[in-house]
Structure formats: C-alpha cells, structure tokens
Amino acid sequence: MSAGEASPRLGELIEEAQRVLAICNACRYCEGYCAVFPALERRLSFTEHDVHYLASLCHNCGSCLYACQYAPPHEFQLNFPRVLAQVRKQTYKRYAWPAFLARAFERNGLAVALLTVACLALFFMAMALAGDPARLFRAYPDSEGSFYAVLPHGAMAGAFAVVFAYVILAFAMSFASFWPDTGELASEFVSPGSSGSATWDALTLKYLDGGGAGCTYPDEKPSFARRNFHHLTFHGFMLCFAATCVATLYHYGFGWKAPYGFWSLPVLLGTVGGVGLLAGPAGLLWLKRRRDPLLVDPSQDGMDLAFLALLFLVSLSGLLLLALRETRAMGIILAVHLGAVLALFLSLPHGKFVHALYRFAALTRFHIERRRPLPEIGSE
C-alpha cells in the first residue's frame, strides 16, 4: 500500500466512523446485540486505533441497522455495519505483511484466485510430466501408492512447508503491528483468561447471533443460517487440516504411506470436513447473493467470493480425488487439488481469511477491557 494514495480516503472513512460511533455512544439502544456497543461505551471519543479495534469486533450481523432510528433515509444516514465493514478492509491493508502486497485486498477476486489455481495445477502437471509423461495419465491401485507415483512426496511436502511458513510469518508480522496499536501489552494477549474467552467466542461464533435471535442476514428476518454455514465452513476446514496433520504424523512418525484406506482416520476426518467445506461456503455464497445491499461493503465482494470459491474448490477436488484415486483421472485431479490448496494458503494473508486474525485479537482485547472497571464516564 502506498500510504499517500490511500490516506485521504482512509481519513474520510475514519472520520465517518468516528461520527457514527459518537451517535451510537449517545444513543446506546443496541447495547445488548453484541460486544461492539459495550466496548464503545467505555470511550468518550474514538481514536483511529479504536475505530480499527471496534470494526474488527463487529461480526456484521446487521441487527443494529434494522433497529436504528437513524439509519438511512434518516438525515443522520447512520449505517453502522457498513462503515465498520469498510474500515475492516482498511485494517487488512494497513496491517498487511508484506506491505507491498496490501493491494491484493483490492484485486484478490475470483479471477485471480482461479488463475492461481490453474497456474499451480499446471506447474504440478508439468512436474509430473517432466519425470515420465506416461505416469500422469495412468490408473494406479492403492497398493501402488498412487499419489507419490505421480508426484514425489518430497516435492509436495517441500512446496507446502515453504508456503505454510510464509503464511505463519505473514500473520505473525501483521499481528505484531496490529496489537501494539491497541495499546495493550503482549502479555495481556497471552494471558489465558482473556484469550480463552475470546477462543470460546470465536469457536461458538457467539456474536454472530443478533443478540440471541439470529443475525438479520441475508434480510431483516433473524436467522441462524449464516452462523450455521460459517460453522460448517470453519469446522470443516479444521477437520481437513486435522486430516493433514494426522497424515503427516502417519508418514513421518510411523512410516505409513498414503493413500490411506477409506476408514482410516485421515480419510474420515477429511471426508467429514470436506463435506462441511462444500456445504458451508456454498451456503455462505447463497446467503450473500440474497443479502440486503445496505448491510455490506460491495467493494469486498471479490475478496469474499474468491475465498469461498477456493475453499469450495479445495474440498470438491479433495473429495473427487478420494472417489477417483484408482482411476486414470487421478493425476490431473491431484494436480488441481494441490494447486487449489496451495493457492488457498498463498491467499490467506491477503484475502478474506485475515478477518479471523483481527476478529480474534479484537475479541481478546474486549475481554481484557471487560475485566477492568468501567471508566467513570458519567450517566444520565
């Protein structure tokens, strides 16, 4: 991000957020919906860092917009969820690492994602072809260790290790610049009380519930659809990740080589997770297409769509690989699956996934603050 280019717009956006937060602080009717309102009520005025923090605390459930007496067309034009959504994109760019890739948040659309998958898949195919052109299109029984017959294990593991290390480093660097700006100590973040509560909130999506009745998403009628599809997506992803971890342990710890049987732990975890990772992103996309345009920042649609599409593609190609691994199509599917997974991981630090990092940090800060006495900021 070149600071000079984005600053004036960012400045206006922060000012708009500060205007909106001041109205909310004087009203407070929405206090019971989520963590954002109790957090803002601890303040009399809002610094730029407060704005980033509160924006990341917002889950965009939408309830406050429909309840708002000042929402458009009221002359105050107060659209709390949307202005915070717009701020979140700026948060992602501001704390992105490496910084020169911050523009990716603007351009990280579906086309880029699919192109990345295609390039990486072609790369894996070329790698297989370079060894022996025939082996990519052969059918292998499981007993012949199909995957590694096409692509050497070392090449796969090496590529993923490098990308994984990059992702971890990128997140660590982003967090390391975000957290000090909140004014909290690093030791506060790691104290188990607050981060434990935040973990619970994140795993249960506590605040994606509109204060108890469900989000007003995709429209005004409260529903738990979005939370449920998010659960399927997140926990599906985690099960797939667990499958990979177990498989890695099998490989290096016990010397058991893939492919594993249908009733083995890695395949069971991957299958269940994969189904969740198909249904979750599909459901989220379906909801997204029907949501109230007032609620969101449409400039982030590309980023959202790309992330959901990659998750879906990873899962779809993974499940196809499982079903067709003893056929001649396996080589191509394997290349596409590896391409999709690698593209997904490469996009993590500069795509929609980063919301998890800042949301978790914000929730942790919320719990840190909540343990402190309320500042004396008066009453009626």
Next chain:
Amino acid sequence: MDSSRIYDLLILGGGNAGLCAALAARKAGLGVLVVESAPIHFRGGNSRHTRNMRTMHAGPLDVLTGAYTEEEYWQDLLKVTGGLTDEALARLTIRGTEGHLPWMKQHGVRFQAPLGGTLHLSRTNAFFLGGGKALVNAYYAAAAAMGVETCYDTEAIDLEIEGDRFIAATVRREGARQRLRAKALVAASGGFESNLAWLREAWGPPADNFIVRGTPYNMGVVLKLLLAKGAKQVSDAMQGHCVAIDARAPKFDGGIVTRVDAVSLGIVVNKHAQRFSDEGEDFWPKRYAIWGRLVAGQPDQLGFSIIDHKSMGKFMPPVYAPVKAASLGELASALGLDGAALEATVAQFNAAVRPGTFDHTILDDCRTEGLAPPKTHWARAIDSPPYYAYPLRPGITFTYLGVATDAKARMLMADGRPSANIFAAGEIMAGNVLGKGYLAGIGMAIGTTFGRIAGEEAARHVRG
C-alpha cells in the same frame, strides 16, 4: 386497502398503541386495516424513538431488578402530574404493565438489561433490545404474519361520525382519496407535536424556536377531527413533554442523541448571559423534563449549558461536540454572548459557592449562598479551563392534548358518554393519565395498555 369493503376494524396510526390494538383485535378474529401516515422507513410514530416501558412488578421480572409496586408507581405518577391524572385509568395502566412483558415477548419484542449509564432505571423500566424501532419492527412482522393489513404513506384527512358512531374515514394516498368504512375505529395517531402551525397557535411566536424531537408525521389531524366532531377534550395544547436539547439538533426526528445531560454539573445562562433557574435542584433524570419549558421562557428560547474542565466526561456523551474555549471571554464570543456579562455571571456564581464535598450520585452539600436563583446541589466554581458550552433549545417530545376515554378505551363524547364504536389509544389519549409532567417510560405503558384494551373491546363490539 379496499374502499368497497367494510372492515371490522380500522386503526389510524401504526405506532406502539395502534399495533397493540391490531394484534389484540386480530387475535380475537377481526379483519384489521392499519393506516400509517409515514413511509415504511419512518413508520411507528414516536414509538420508534422510545427505549423502555415503565413496568410494575412484585419481584425480579425478566430484565427488571427488585420490585416496583403499584403503589410506588402510582405515587411517582402522582408526583410528576401534581394530581392531573385520572386515578382509575392510571391504575389500570400501571396494573396492565406486568402482564405486558410476556405478551410483548410473545409478539417478538426482546428486552435487554438497562443501558450503560441508566442503572437508576434498572428497577422500574424494561428496556427494549434495539430500542423502539426494533419493537415496532417486531410488531409489524407479527401483525403481517397474523394477517393484519397495513398501508403506509396513507394519511387520514376526514372522518364521518354520526352522533357517537364512526362510519368511515377519508384517506389520501399518493394524492388519491379513498373512503374506508369500518365497524369500529381505533384512533392511535399520536399528538400534534409535528404540526408547527398548531404549536404556534398554542405557544405563540416562541414555538418557532422549538425543535421537534420525534417524528415529523404527528400532525394531529385525527385529533383535531375528533375534537371538532364531538369528542371530549383532555389536557390542553400547552401541556406536553418538552426537554432542553442541543440547539444544533435537526428540526425533526433527532431523537435521544440530541439530549444534553451537563446541566446539573454547571450553570445555564440565557442569551444575556444571565442564569435563570436552579440547575442543581434535583437529580437530572427527575429534572430534565422541566428544562424545556424553562428554556422556552427565555428570550429567543435559547440557553447555554456551561461547564469547565472538571465536569467534562461526567455525563452521558452528547452527540454534538461542545463549544470549547480557553477563557470565558472566548467562550462568550464563540457563543455570541456578551463576554463581560458572562464573566460577571460566573464570577458572581463562583463567589457564592460554599465549600462542600462534591458527589454527583447524591444530593450533595455543594451549594451557593446568597445567590438568586441559587444552585442547591453540585455547585462547584467554574474556574478550570478549558471551558465548554452546549447551546440549548426547547425540544418538544410529545403533546398531551387529547380525547377523553373510559376504562374500555372507548372515546368519550363531549357529554361524557362513550362513543358507540370509537376507541382511542396511545399519545392521543395519554393526557387522561398524564395531565402534565413526565415519567420515563410511561408513554409506552399507556400505549400498550390502552392499545391492547382498544383491540379487545373493538372485537367485543364488532362480534357482539
């Protein structure tokens, strides 16, 4: 909206009272049409700006702590109205509230713990999650699900009343007039606080400087028609809920955020930089309702709440930033006041302040001596720059002039007998209970009680 049909029940006004009547009447099997003058986004009259309902309860109830008995509630009401209330209707309202909570929840209203800074209301007032607009949204959704018909942007402009009987209403929608017939009418269309001409008629030229805190749609058309066609009047056009709000607020619909809660922490002067009332007479929640009238009585209906650095941040944050200055002279010039006069007023005030222990949570012993008017609590010298000021104007919230009703929500005719088929609920009849003064959350209590009664009684009337 079908002018060939004779509706069971026509309800004029789609705020809390009208919707409670609609839900109750529909439950009893009536075909109900609600006519709302506002467009959908501004539906609900002043209910959309409310936040809680004052509720009687014998013990902890839902979000309410402790107990709030009928007697205590009644005494609170008696105190603020100075006896200008109908005890039977008031007690009916009070007793109704305890049963409203479950009924409201059943129709989708959700409650929340008292908001930050409102702990003093945790025992007496049940807060709506999301505020009054969320409540109104819930009721409209429930009404639609039950088959209540609703028309927005539709204004009642005439009523046909023969003797004590309602026949039809003329409404206007997109410029076209329609005549709507119904077997019964519930008038729930609020007061006349949005009608600037009517306010001027009542208050004279000072009304031009009033700010209307709530909906711009309460024009009092139905109220005026009913009074003209033989309804018995309660209260008078100058009674209402009028608070001092930030003078920079929009002319209409600014709602709660335009309040200024700094008054009791400093002094208030008029445009001649003179104080005019005891700012520390009682706790602010008990006094904010009189300051609208006090400011209305000042030249140009202007006041300035002035505090110094010591008091900043000790009251609910107002939405408009204060005028800030390093000296009183600069503050005066920023406000358009005479600098020497303001300095003299503050100096005189400071000299009169007696030593005491400041505590804003009790009626403390910080007071002035030998000053007129005095400041009887929380008086601290205004001497620590920077100085801050909030300009004040009267903010009219709602009016009490209304039609008289009986305990069945039947509108009374001028001779005191009830109308055959006209019922009234909400602000249009609140003056029966609230002849003057104000008690936080009582408007929603009156609207819900009489709305429900009106719906049930209309059903009884129609179904015989």
